[in-house]
Amino acid sequence: MDSNSFRGIMGAFATGVTVVTTCVDGLYHGFTANAVSSVSLEPPLLLVCADKGGxxxxxxxxxxxxGVSILSAEQEEVSTLFASRAEPGTEGIRDLPFRVGETGAPLLDGALAWLECRSHSRAEGGDHTIFFGEAVDGGSDAEQDPLLFFRGGYRFVSPLG
Ligand SMILES: Cc1cc2nc3c(=O)[nH]c(=O)nc-3n(C[C@H](O)[C@H](O)[C@H](O)COP(=O)(O)O)c2cc1C
Structure with missing residues (x-):
């Protein structure tokens, strides 16, 4: 199967949207990711797939x-911002408010939910690498709705019926 067909079909798998954030040698970085999934409960593992070229x-x-910040329906602009390539910087994360967790991972303020992960392991994934993280802290805001990504565009949830 060619990559365009594959991408088109997988686009029917609606997902949430996250921003995955790091701090390495004092340099902050974040990128938009929806290839994110929970993996295991004991221990609490998740995965993030990152393009080898990014x-x-x-x-x-x-x-x-x-850090994994799960974006709210109010944060479409945040998703768009972090979907553009940017060099890591010392000043912070694209001028957005953030905090630093117990592991040193940066986390965006105002997200629908967040997880702080210790890097656990990696696996080969074609033109991506699968990064596993073990969640050490997290929280969620029950008042907010999620931002969704479906067939190449953003959506919002609407209740059935
Ligand atoms: C909704 C959405 C989801 C994305 N998910 C991923 C993903 O899971 N993995 C990935 O490598 N890139 C993903 N991207 C693309 C990156 O956000 C984009 O390539 C970004 O420029 C990477 O920045 P960097 O090169 O500074 O790391 C996604 C983009 C969008 C808009």
Whole structure:
């Protein structure tokens, strides 16, 4: 199967949207990712797939921990912002408010939910690498709705019926 067909079909698998953040040698970075999944409950593992050609790939390879901010329906602009390539910087994460967790991982303020992960392991994934993280802390805001990604565009949830 060619990559366009594959991408088109997998686009029917609606997902949430996250920003995965790192701090390596004092340099902050974040990128938009929807190839994110929970993996295991004991221990609590998740995975993030990162394109080998992206800056995030190099950062995740070196990072001892990373943050996963699950975006709310109000954060479409945040998703678009972090879907553009940017060099890591010392000043912060694209001028957005953030905090640093117990592992040193940066986490965006205002997300629907967040997890702080210790880097666990990696697996080969074609033109991506699969980065596994063990969640050490997290939280969620029950008041907010999620941002969704479906067939190449953003969507919002609407209740059935
Ligand atoms: C909704 C959405 C989801 C994305 N998911 C991923 C992903 O899971 N993995 C990935 O490597 N890139 C993903 N991207 C693309 C990256 O966000 C984009 O290539 C970004 O420029 C990478 O920045 P960097 O090179 O600074 O790391 C996604 C983009 C969008 C808009």
């Amino acid at each position: 800056i995030a790939h190099g950062q995740l390879t070196r990072a001892e921990s990373f």
